[in-house]
Amino acid sequence: MKKCISVLVVILILNGCNINRASDLWLNDFELLKNELTTGYANLSFAVKERQIDIKALNNNIKAKLKLASSKKEAQNIIGEFLGKFQDGHLKARLYDNLAEQASKSVPPSNTDSIDLALKKMKVVKTNTGYHLQYDLIKGFKSLVQNQNPFKASIIKSENMTIGILRIPSFSPKHYWEIASNIWKEYQKELQGECKEDCQEAFIRKVENKLTNYVIERIEELNSEKTDALLIDISGNGGGTEWMHQLARLFTKKELKGPPMSFVKHLHWKKTLKSQKKLIEKDLQANISETLKNKLKLFNNMIDELIENTNNNCIAEQVWEKNDIDCLDLISHPFNTELPYDIMNDPQFHLLASKQLIGTARFHPFKKGIFSGPLYIAINRGTASASEGFASLFQFNNAATLIGKKSYGVGCGYTNGGIQIDLKNIGLTVYMPDCVRFTKYNENELKGISPDIAVNWTKEDTMSKRGQAVIDAIIKDYLNQNNFGTY
DSSP states (O other): OHHHHHHHHHHHHHHHHHHHHHHHHHHHHHHHHHHHHHHHOTTHHHHHHTSOOOHHHHHHHHHHHHHHOOSHHHHHHHHHHHHHTTOOTTSEEEEHHHHHHHHHTOOOOBTTSOHHHHHHHTTOOOOOOOOSOOOTTSTTEEEOOOTTOSSOEEEEEOSSOEEEEEEOOOBOGGGOHHHHHHHHHHHGGGOOSBOOHHHHHHHHHHHHHHHHHHHHHHHHHHHHTTOSEEEEEOTTOOOBOTHHHHHHHHTOSSOOOOOOEEEOOSHHHHHHHHHHHHHHHHHHTSSOOHHHHHHHHHHHHHHHHHHHHTOOOOOHHHHHHHOOOTTOOOEEOTTSSSOSTTGGGSTTGGGOGGGGGSTTGGGOSOOOOSOOSOEEEEEOTTOOTHHHHHHHHHHHTTOSEEEESOOOOOOOOOSTTOEEEEETTTTEEEEEOOEEEBOTTSOBGGGOOOOSEEOOOOTTSOHHHHHHHHHHHHHHHHHHHTTOOOO
16 A cells, blocks of 8 residues: 555655646747747837836746646637737747647648649638628619629718728738639649649739739729719728739828838847848849949948848847836838839830839839829728728828728738747747838827728717718718808
């Protein structure tokens, strides 16, 4: 009996040792995470200043919980709790093993795949974003013929004006399954074997172009209805890609610049800038005008200064143990949406390798101003990420009036793959945003985009009642702007 008790005691002691050893490893992972967040998380200073997060207290709380954690799963949940405190949609974790497994299973589509399989491999998805606002019960409503056009359009004729309405449910070309399916059907015929990265990119460009033409078609239809103002409804639009820049220019003749962006002082950005510098140096060896070369030399010098500024002297212990965030400054991005020194207006711009530094370069020259009248953009809590960028672009340049509710507040995300860290002991990969976009009012987009005209609907209001409130607000604003008296 005594022997059995002794064995049991030994087992319990060994189990306790194993848990202690595991918790030490989990704490090591947490230290790695804090080190990376200190230099790589763009919204850390915002979290402390604006959201009043006491990161010293949070740090101590999480360490205490990890010491007491009895399983890997519990440790993962604790890290999830930690990340959740920052209320940042781009600061997130995924299971480390699952990511490796997904990467090993990643197989490009081929000419023998079914359409469904090929599109799924390229992460084209069937979406049903539904409606957040409805207008069909409003007096004077008329829907335009749908055909194959995925962008629903309508008009509302009131006594005072005609309002055109265009619904854009997503700014991701991968969210338009039917359009992608029809294009892949023809695209696949030209394929020989697998469709690798460049091939997939070319396919998505075709989808973008087709969708852009559908938007142009809708704008022209609305123009033919002699609309006095246009409402672009991006309520519930969860975002997408830089394709939104192409669409934005279709709705105005104004130059759309900005909004401002900043990025972290981190090795990730040092590498990015060095690779960008190589493209500029390649252009300096090309057969281009001396005028353009001189501009590129100035640009090259600018890149050198930025590279130097990416050195980060922040000490994680100082930040997390003492709440000292004085070192958490960002670098203002001087060529986020256009190259400096008027390079993009040079006749030889299209010959430059460095045009790739602008994510929207493939859209240049932009098609502009197919619609040129007063513009309104409907936003709500479901308006996020790239759609916030779309709304902010217009607001920043006074090119449209935003109407509705404050947007979700996802803000800037990941550049060039973003920054991530593997917590191998805990079994998580953590992603963090490496940039910050600012609104017209110099606020971090993480706070959301505030409408110019707030519409005070409630959760209990129907979609039709919300839609009516938006239209009423537009008519009132339009009449006031044009001195037609009150509505």
